[in-house]
Amino acid sequence: MARKPQFDYDLIVIGSGAGGSPAATIAATNGQKVAVVEADVFGGESPNWGEIPVKALLHAAQLYDEAKGGTRFGLRSGAIGYNFLSLKNWKDLVVKRTGAGGNRKYYEKHGIDTFASVAHFLSPHEISINRRHLSARQFLIATGSHWEKPNIAGIEHVSYYTPRDILDIPRPPKSLLVVGGGSSALEFAQLFAIFGTKVYIVEKAARILPEEDEEAGELFQRLLHEQKGVTVLTQSRLLTVQKDGLGKRVTYSRAGQERSIRVDEILVTTGRTPTVDIGLENASVAYTPEGIEVNDSLQTSAGHIYAAGDVLGNKKYLHTALMESRVAAHNLLNKQQIKPDYTATPNITFTYPGLASVGLTEDDCLKRDLDIKKSFAPLNMIARSNTSDFRDGFVKLIADKKGVLLGATIVAPHADEVVHELSLAIKYGLTAAQIASTPHAFLSWAEAIRVAASRLS
């Protein structure tokens, strides 16, 4: 009888971030011998320099901003100030408290071997780490993505920040040019604008937040400009960057004209590329520069290798990576394969007001030629808007002709919390009438959802 091949591990997970961590833990809990290999800092992007530290600073910034505006409620807030070094200490404390940031002990507690090294496939069942060769019956690739150098003439001669290192900045710059107008760009733009930086946003598309509903992009452009003095340059393309004294001179083209501005710092929020340079050819794993190719079960072209998270090149949200990691773990352990369900994955921008969307946008529906009806409820229609003196926001719902909810966009304080009602509704095919008939607490922001739903039903 042929001998069963022996491997060092049942499963090797390459990457310890959101795409790798849950799968490694689930497999180890199920009695598998597991190893995790991390080329960078354990915990991956989110707890170390992603969502966690950014949200910690945004929380402090938004508190500061709200307090400054407290005079209209009768508060004396004229003397309020901030110390950026203390703010950074707060951010570092939050990172330390998450437990995942840089913490190998978490894995070791679960009986998982950890290796801090670049992993490189030598053959379908073998990788090299620190010149040591490890074999495994199965693999999960969760190497995530990294920032690519932007394609702007002269960028190699000037320093610039990415979201990964901008939080290490010693003090808010006097002026900051943010390249890109997506979710991350808006969070940083608002953060630094609150601390007094003159912010410019350069976006190629016709509006900021081009992947969200049109109303959201337009509203944020107005709010950022009116409330924070942010200059938003849409339909603009960066041409060159060069040193200008201690700052940088940026030339861009807009409406066929070349213009230039001088800024102290540049933040590039575009150009994340899946990290696929790990010898995938040696393991017969098919990939493109846009990411690793997987089937519905997250299985790669090599049957024993799965992939999850940013390395797939999908939408880059932490909760998506976590879901994929759990799905991959299930499929690695069971013959009955399951698929990740992306339909009700919320997209969140942690600005103030917050932006949350779920399901299809109006543009998505147009592209699919869907027959839809939509409703729009401005926030100033509900009582909470009055008691909080906050009027700029809305709830937009999109449903099919039968009233089944297809998509939703919320711009409101706490939009990140309120949206989950709509995620549930979209996931389980609820109608607008069912949402409208569900009691919503008086003086909650969610009342705007009931109003929007009742307009559809």
Place this chain on the structure above:
Amino acid sequence: MTEVIKRNGKRQSEEFKREKLHQSVHAACLSVRSPDGEAQQTADTISMVVRNWVDQKPSVTSSDIRRVAANALETFHPEAAYLYQTHEMVV
């Protein structure tokens, strides 16, 4: 130093040798009738690209080196890249 794992079944390994790569790229360029100076320059550039890539890895396979070199050669000398990639198959 990066370890290069050879493709034969015994898995002998050796240190990465820039000169060995340089010679093979140089030979590929000469085979498509490139002048010697151009072949030398191309081999220098390709060796540097591969060296930079290899330096980030603890171990690579010989086919990794061939692939990365061929990809780089594709930019600088497509004809030599074709020969370099298919050399073993042709012989």
